[in-house]
Amino acid sequence: MSILKLLGMILFLLVSYVAIVVIFPPLNFPKNIPTIPFYVIFLPAIFPIDQTELYDIYIRESMEKYGAVKIFFGSRWNILVSRSEYLSQIFKDEDTFAKSGNQKKIPYSALAAYTGDNVISAHGKVWRDYRNAVTNGLQHFDDAPISKNAKIFCSLIKQRVQKGQFSIQMGPLSQRLALDNISQVALGFDFATLKQEKNALHEHLVRIKKQIFHPFFLTFPFLDLLPIPSRRRAFKDVSSFRELLVKKVQDQLINNYKFEQTTFAASDLIRAYNNEIIDYKQLSDNIVIILVAGHENPQLLFNTSLYLLAKYSNQWQKRLRQEVKGITDSKALAELPLLNAFIFEAVRLYPPLSTIINRCTTKACKLGADIVIPKNVYIGYNNFGSSHDPKNWGPTANDFEPDRWGSDIETIRKNWRLAKNRCTVTGFHGGRRACLGEKLALTEMRITLAEMLKQLEWSLDPEWGEKLTPAGPLCPLNLKLIFRENVQK
Template structure:
């Protein structure tokens, strides 16, 4: 009797294990058959190889995406539909009620990342999204830019100190401090004092939290974080502690006289019971994260392309037009080839639907890959991989018109699209323009010969560990 019971239990365990493996290796039977399947291991292949995101795209994704415009891909513990063809993206962005935003709190509940970002203005859908947008949108779309120049001057002073005795440094930490102080001053209305010291509390806490969240295995298999794994229990505890510290910092340091600051708007909404404490924390965190991280990634990539292409750097430096059409075209070209957020899968179908000739069942996550669309040769031509700012035009009107048209048609989805387009786009673009202009007025920037050119292997896109040389102009 006992032997038969053991046999039955063993068979159940083995059967469950096989079923679980098959769920990972093969997409569900109801997924569309007329688009290719990317091998399940591609999403985490960077964990055991030296391939970066550009390598992975070229080797495993490019041919299929350029031909079909969509693929089935395993990511974040499930199979998804990834679309990159602009006309498909237009439909996804336009039909918000069908391709509904569904953030980490719904997609990977119980994960460390979901604990960190929660339910917020970027990830929410329907009435909740409208509520969050009502509270914070004006603060993000119309920031106070009065301190940007002062912060940029302080950054340059600190950079000069870093360069004492050397001409070559890794700028990531200093640039993160600059980006943090800007989002604090301009959008949240709170001084994080990130440029006052290398040991800035805000800067050090963010570095530590990032190290807890962005662990490759758990980013690829976040569902395992639902189980009592000691290291992830600790990570969740650290994230919750940071969220509480950050929320209390806003409550204690916000200035009610800065009526349009996000901190003031959030605190008022909390006190008026429009937001719960968790919603207050969730939206405060996401404004800080997106408001400093995405511009940081863009500025790093801008430094990379300008250091790599000395002729383009010289043209930007020599530009005398205060409207800066050539710098604008350099920024747009950088967004095309190195979008800060590469792959985004945060929409879920609310009903069975057709995307072109692709039938997508209800309850399937649909996402997009900004770098793939930006490098698609069927969209951008045979020279899609070339860094070519001139493709955007010559006058500011022409450059901006082409940029707007590319966004409208979803040829350039770096800032997403339609009514869920990034609220902080103008802030990020303005911050980047001021930063690059100020740096190039003072320095010639080159890549250090010892740095091996490579972008990040997964997640956000930027040059990995980039080392730069600065020479006074």
């Protein structure tokens, strides 16, 4: 056989193997749950379809009937779950359904190089060490910077309005707000992007985000193994950003003569490093994840909230504006029924992290009574599915109805707690691995939305094609709003 023929045969076998691995789930996957066709996940890259439409057309029926499906994502077959009993089981049984983030799933990717091994993705003792270090700073924080930043944010919008620029694309502006909030509240330094848009660290971050969250490389992360020049540059950029960030945090905190008294999450991480509980890489990984989780997720929820307030402006913007009138204290904002019910409904309707696939079975096990899952299978949660399932939320599951949470603050809070405990809203995850930033994120929402409602009025820009993001984090895609000053203060 000639060399050419042999090479042709090897190539044919390789392509057939890859095709089979992509098209069909592995033979040992459970047969009693449906398979979502492998191509579904690629559709948003080809057609103008958003992830909620994709869910409605291709996933919803199977998911609501069986509570779990087989789905191809991130170069492998996974099991995606939305039934609340199954989610509850997964959240409780950390040892069987062990967290296994990008550092384990795709360790060779630029994404893994960015976030490393951190408190969100680690498992076991390492996770406990990280969690011990960051909990206090994320639970007990000074919210004064959030109020100050909300005022600066409103003044930036007003400046544009006064110059005649009424239509504003919200993404970049919200990102600046979210970065300043998390850096000042949890990392002990000021990112300062609200004061100065063209700030070197911010520009660096914007550049690496474009590279890391590139939809093509997120779908085919194994390409990061190849010597593609743009990806090599991405790795270099990520590495220099991480160095700069950690140095900035360390310089700011250690040079602070009151370091021992500082209670930022980052100060406790540095103390854990000084006490040799974590090493330098672990310190860097966790500082980066606080920045990433601490600004990406609130920014998504904030944009979603602005979108819902614009879409239902006659009802909800007016009702909330009336409610927040004259209230400045953040504790008093936490007691307002309409504002809190509105935010909970925004999380329910559009959970910012709509799908997360980051657990892996450590042994063969059963999900519920009869779904047998082999060892080493990735399990994901479909947060969007659980909060849109009529079994959990009745016939209005898809509708925006903040009043469903109750009319007084005690009932609203109780229903929020119940929804989290029963896993009918999993937007902030649940169980022992529940989000550590929920309190901070909700405080940010209340303070900033209240300030905006007092100072501004807004509506959807009629030129904005109302769409949500096609994949990944869920929020309105390139949201554009029309602003005017609120003259009735």
